[in-house]
Amino acid sequence: MKLVVRVKLLPTPVQAAALEATLHACNEAATWVAGVAFTTKAMKPLALRKHTYQQIKIRWGLGAQAAQHAIKKTCDAYTTLRANLRAGNYGKPGSQRYENASGKPVTFRPQAAQPYDDRMLSWQHEERTVSIWTVSGRMTGVVFAGEAGQLAVVAAHRKGESDLLCQGGQWYLLVTCDITEAQPNTHPVGFVGVDLGIVNIATTSTGKRHSGRRLNRRREADRTLRSKLQKKGTKSAKRRAKKHAGREARRARDINHKISKHIAAEAQRTGRGIALEDLTGIRERARLRKPQRTTLHSWSFHQLGAFIAYKAKRAGVPVVYVDPAYTSRECSKCHHIDKRNRPSQAVFTCRSCGFAEHADRNASHNISHRGWYAWVRGAESQAPALTLIA
Incomplete structure (x- = not known):
């Protein structure tokens, strides 16, 4: 059974700047790769690699593994787009929404998640630090934190890639873990x-x-506050709205877990x-x-x-x-x-x-x-x- 554990990184300002530059470079390269794929119709990793691999390394200075992941991320994005188009999630063929989705290349946000494999990321669990690749070179001693039970799961069951993600100025690693399932109860009493x-x-x-x-009362208060800040529209109101963005969703997620x-x-x-x-x-x-x-x-x-x-x-x-x-x-x-x-x-x-x-x-x-x-x-x-x- 696969689970994804969110581990929080606590980088210094210098480390955070390097991580941000890395995400921007990787996503800018992936957006360029998506444009090449759209033009050449090469949507498979091997075919797309022939058109883009060397240019990515030279133009953006990405390492071999980072370049490979940028190409694979682009191919996965197009695979998801085609599946959504077939499922009708963008409306019927010929509709404005359908044409907007299928008629232009995929783009990636500057801070979209970037996958890391074991060659680009290593863990020091006792020291609670990671060593991670960046465009500025290998960066060691990046501190991570999390709930003790979740960190124990990461230490014992981490397997496969981890995604580097920046949300609201906070840095996270989304770690894939392969958990052994308990013996299923085939004879429940009810x-x-x-x-x-x-x-x-x-x-x-x-x-x-x-x-x-x-x-529900707290959620209503959040919605009222959000509406007031949006109507006010000042810089301080926007700053406060950004600070409280996602509060309702985070609270609901925490309660749902409990x-x-x-x-x-x-x-x-x-x-x-x-x-x-x-x-x-x-x-x-x-x-x-x-x-x-x-x-x-x-x-x-x-x-x-x-x-x-x-x-x-x-x-x-x-x-x-x-x-x-x-x-x-x-x-x-x-x-x-x-x-x-x-x-x-x-x-x-x-x-x-x-x-x-x-x-x-x-x-x-x-x-x-x-x-x-x-x-x-x-x-x-x-x-x-x-x-x-x-």
Whole structure:
């Protein structure tokens, strides 16, 4: 099982300047390579290397490995672009968006991530430093930091390339690790149903509710502040907006990690699997009033589901996905379905048998039941193969 661990670098100002110059040179070279590939239609590494390899080394002073990675990065970008075009992610052929995407060469941002292999990057785990190639030469003694458990994973399981990345003035290495999966539980005693929502971020059939009320108030405050700063438009407002950029996303990611860890640990401890709703396309299906749309579209349901799935897979916990239709209107006792069963967001009262329960808890029981039926029918986990650890 592959995981990507984010390790923070703590370079000195001189080291940071060298890293920044390296990213700029590598991405400028990759953009030039993309233009050559677009003109010559050479989209494979071997063919593209014949047109660009020597020029990259001479013009930008990149080493052999860095030049190879610039070429491969360009080929991978075109492969992804073609896949998105075929999937219709840029609209239909002939549309303006489709033509804009396919009618010009790929470009790379000056600070886009740059891959490093073991010839360009070495780790000194006891000293908490790395030795890394730059356009100014090999740079040693670059300090790194991170959570102790994640650094232990890097030391024991690092495999393959790492990506150098600069975000908001902070430097990171995205390290690929190959983790041995736990022995899968092929005979779960049941399933923990997980109902995902906004008022309650996650409610489990075992009785745990992860409330989102406090978080939603903070997110609303963030959005209000962002809107005020954008309207003000002064230099200080822009500087403050840049400082707080991504705050909401980082907070949501942290909370999603904590919730998913708790759910996976509980399922592992009790010998159960995890049942999740298949929420693919929920944003297109949902019919909400305008004030509610921002809240729905900004919350990362997919991210939380993915975190639960990969943590469960790592722990050997089976995961199944069930049809979400009517889980909030169906009685978990008699299975009577009626819109009137749920008179408010938090209340569920069955019109047939009189069963009363918190609405999200009732939905989680329905998801748990459907998860068991799906498991009996032979459903398999759809846990992602590669997931970021913040």
